[in-house]
Amino acid sequence: MISTTQHPAATTLLRFATAGSVDDGKSTLVGRLLHDSKSVLADQLQALEHASRSRGQDTPDLALLTDGLRAEREQGITIDVAYRYFATARRRFILADTPGHVQYTRNMVTGASTAELTVILVDARNGVVEQTRRHAAIAALLRVPLVVLAVNKMDLVGYREETFAAIADELTAYATQLGVPEVTAIPISALKGDNVVEPSPHMDWYGGPTVLEHLESVPVGNAPAQSPARFPVQYVIRPQSPEHPDHRGYAGQIAAGSFRVGQEVTVLPSGRTTTITGIDLLGESVDAAWTPQSVSLRLADQLDVSRGDLIAPSAAAPSVTQDIEATVCHVADRPLTPGARVLIKHATRTVKALVKDIPSRLGLDDLSPHPAPGSLAANDIGQVVIRTAEALPIDCYADSRCTGSFLLIDPADGTTLTAGMAGHAFAEQATEAPAEDDEGWDF
Structure with missing residues (x-):
């Protein structure tokens, strides 16, 4: 090793x-x-x-x-x-x-x-x-x-x-x-x-x-101790070989902090805990890895982990919620309005979402709020309230620029509408979502 x-x-x-x-x-x-x-x-x-x-x-x-x-x-x-x-x-x-x-x-x-x-x-x-x-x-x-x-x-x-x-x-x-x-x-x-x-x-x-x-x-990068570790899963590795018939690795890029062998981690949004038994970096086993390295983690338990899940230290796991308050910069030419049906891309997970409210638009010269703008036009920065169809493990942007940010995407043509920075979650834990309507947007 x-x-x-x-x-x-x-x-x-x-x-x-x-x-x-x-x-x-x-x-x-x-x-x-x-x-x-x-x-x-x-x-x-x-x-x-x-x-x-x-x-x-x-x-x-x-x-x-x-x-x-x-x-x-x-x-x-x-x-x-x-x-x-x-x-x-x-x-x-x-x-x-x-x-x-x-x-x-x-x-x-x-x-x-x-x-x-x-x-x-x-x-x-x-x-x-x-x-x-x-x-x-x-x-x-x-x-x-x-x-x-x-x-x-x-x-x-x-x-x-x-x-x-x-x-x-x-x-x-x-x-x-x-x-x-x-x-x-x-x-x-x-x-x-x-x-x-x-x-x-x-x-x-x-x-x-x-x-x-x-x-x-100037100093660059964050020391491992300064940021809670975050690992969005990009791909599940299942090599079929006689030497390693039960091998299962979870590949991705470390978004923040560091991970080490023997560390107790939580898989989100499921909330299940386990221990890291191995870290593979460039085909070699290592005892620790840091951001922004791309690695494969091996876990002690056979959990249901897939692309879009987030692995984090159990002692510093983010909140999991369906209700997000965020500051966004609208980048599309067509305006963003309350009630808009969008996709939200957070780390490696993309889920359906609704824009529930746009409480304010910020003055760009000093970030002063202007209440109830009704919509956000191109280049506007404002506050939005979003409800997601599935629970997301999202950080406050002030704590993690990577896992506290997201994109809103037009589900019809894939156009990027808005870049967002999460503020705080209204609910500490995810709530059971109501049944969706025929189009899958009523949540």
């Missing part, structure tokens, strides 16, 4: 997103990060230079490294979330460059939903604006643990320290009110390269890290 007594962190991965108002320089910052960290291939540089010359520019437009859609190039704005993968000697990165337009708020939510850090850009000439506050509010709503305030275009304000300090103080105070645990402010010029990868020779009054230095050094 392989011993894994330490958390596997030989090479760490940071997922981060950029956000900011239109023309604050998000795409240019991303392009500068990729260019100056030597993460751009030679043929990409040639294509970039050609595209820049065709637009009448003498120097390469680094924003074109991320603005890949034709409409983005023509309009000079970011529309869709652009994902980029790059690495340095110290860390690997998955970067989501999100749009700045208000009408693409849902795209920003998509990009930041899995981020461990958000870089919010501010134009030093304009300071903190409404869209800046909106993005800070969304970062707080999504429980992004780390926020970097990049005060961009410092070259256009004479690299003045007082301009940077005023903006940093204002946004830090606002983010603190929203509950953002940590804000790091960095003065930069994405166009000139100041404090992006290399320290700026023009701001000797700043003694902090560059953007890349900060991204390389």
Whole structure:
């Protein structure tokens, strides 16, 4: 058996997103990060230079490294979330460059939903604006643990320290009110390269890290002891072989925390308890495993476990309920209304559900509630009450971003309607659902 007594962190991965108002320089910052960290291939540089010359520019437009859609190039704005993968000697990165337009708020939510850090850009000439506050509010709503305030275009304000300090103080105070645990402010010029990868020779009054230095050094991931372990079952393994006629393994990716051999666990939603007798990782037996490893668990008892079930430590199992109160971001063009029949996808389980009520819509600038909106339109964020046909083991999003989140799906065509973050369950235990109607929706 392989011993894994330490958390596997030989090479760490940071997922981060950029956000900011239109023309604050998000795409240019991303392009500068990729260019100056030597993460751009030679043929990409040639294509970039050609595209820049065709637009009448003498120097390469680094924003074109991320603005890949034709409409983005023509309009000079970011529309869709652009994902980029790059690495340095110290860390690997998955970067989501999100749009700045208000009408693409849902795209920003998509990009930041899995981020461990958000870089919010501010134009030093304009300071903190409404869209800046909106993005800070969304970062707080999504429980992004780390926020970097990049005060961009410092070259256009004479690299003045007082301009940077005023903006940093204002946004830090606002983010603190929203509950953002940590804000790091960095003065930069994405166009000139100041404090992006290399320290700026023009701001000797700043003694902090560059953007890349900060991204390389911030702690990432949750230690095993900090999050209750969660294991959504994706597949049941039943190899038919004479050597292992009774083998049954439950495969999936650990969503949070850690599991170890000998640990008592509960299978949800059934609530049956058992003990882990083995953990298989990449064909080898190990004594422990952590998020985000993909493993197969072997259990002591022959329980009825199938795809969609959740395995959790018995001492820290989530509540099982059919009634969910949640904050959602509506992403579809057609509105979400009370009484809507939907599918809810939670971890690896998908069940029928009804939207029972929409108590409020949140103001995107400060998350203030506006009662009884009647419906949620595209890009709206609001509170909803949902009744599911089957009991779900769902966490509060504040406790677990993975098993506290879900999607609402149109059962007719499979379109994603809404991204949700569970608040609290009304019932501690699942109740027996009433009989369904002929179409299976009355519950």
